[in-house]
Amino acid sequence: MESTKGKYNSKTKKALDSSEIILVEGIQAFFEKIEKVDGCLGRVWIPSNPCLIRLLGCPYLEVLKYKLISKGMTHSQVKILLNTLLLQVMSLWNSIMGMIKVIVTCSMILLTEKRIKMEKAMQVFEAKEEYFIQNGAILLEKQISCNQGRDIETIGVFFAKDIRQAENNYDPDLILGAEIGTVYKGKLDDRQVAIKVKGPLRLWSFEKTIDFFLNQVAIKQSISNKNVFRIYGCCLETEIPILVFELISNNTLFDNLHGKGKWVPRLISWLDRVRIAMETYNAICYMHCGRSRPIVHLDKSFTAKLSNFGFAVSIAPGERLFSR
Structure with missing residues (x-):
């Protein structure tokens, strides 16, 4: 028992009787055995996912062991309870990691879609800019x-x-x-x-x-x-x-x-008809006299010819109003 007593301070000895110390030693031996598994030194070893969670050396785990012993639980009961706890922690950990993977995957998909949209928008913008310059x-x-x-x-x-x-x-x-x-x-x-x-x-x-x-x-x-x-x-x-x-x-x-x-x-x-006729006359006079390019012409028989004032037909072939 001397070796056991060396593992606890005087305050712990007073709190625990000899039977409790034996149970604590058993639990400690159990964790020490786990600790010696190859590749898992200092970590809790779980068969389905080795070296997943680092719990050994955690002060809260030591307090938990003492509380379990103080409630009169046996070594096997404590072992089962701790294993159940570890499995729950592992399940929670897997759930968290799964959520993280889903979030990361969704983020990558959204970023990819955003990048594709930006590339398409840039292509459209470049095409519009090219048309804008090309169209004069x-x-x-x-x-x-x-x-x-x-x-x-x-x-x-x-x-x-x-x-x-x-x-x-x-x-x-x-x-x-x-x-x-x-x-x-x-x-x-x-x-x-x-x-x-x-x-x-x-x-x-x-x-x-x-x-x-x-x-x-x-x-x-x-x-x-x-x-x-x-x-x-x-x-x-x-x-x-x-x-x-x-x-x-x-x-x-x-x-x-x-x-x-x-x-x-x-x-x-008839009043509206006269008004429309006067307004038409006014428009023709403006197009013929009010601009530098008259649009009323006469042929060899002095027959009036009204050109199509719409629209660039009054521009001679090869002539431009703009100089490039």
Whole structure:
């Protein structure tokens, strides 16, 4: 017993009688035996998962042993209880590690998805930037700068996402017409607009297509008359540029007088007819006299010829309003 007494201080001896000391020694011998297992020195050894949890030398475990002995438990009971405790700790540990693995896996998946989305967004951004430059943004910026200080409304440049939102993602129910391109009804900057989306012009070279577009913008931007429809801006972030016009909601004069398709003829008073005629005259006078390029011409028989003032047709072949 001398060796046993050397393992405890005097306070512990007073608290435990000789039988309790024997049980404690048995438990200690049990842990010492575990401690000598190869590769598990200083760790609790569990057959299914060796060297998992480090409990030996923990002061709380020593207190637990003393409390178990003080309650009159036998050596085998203490052994079973401690083994059960270790299994519970192991189960908890495995659960925690499983949760950590799940969290790490989910985090990696989310990070991977985020990285893929960022790469796609970057590709879209680079494509938009390329289209923006390719579609004559620099030339258009020069034109806008030249018009500053003049009595000309500055043309707006819209984002592609705003165009898609205005057209409700190219909703076919919003189509107003489809001749050279498709015209959609939409709403931009709290106003109703007509958005002209052109399809690929396969018969033209790309450079001619952009020249045609820039000439359209230049001519229409220079028009400032209430009886001539206005251009609000354009979008250069798409493969083929998009034009945004003032919305003309009541269709053509011919359709209102005679009807066309689903358009029912309207009863227009003579007073309104005279007003419309005067406004048409005013628009034609403006287009012919108020601009540097007259649009009313005479042929060899002095027959009046009104050119298509829309739109870059008044530009001679090979001539540009922009210099590259």
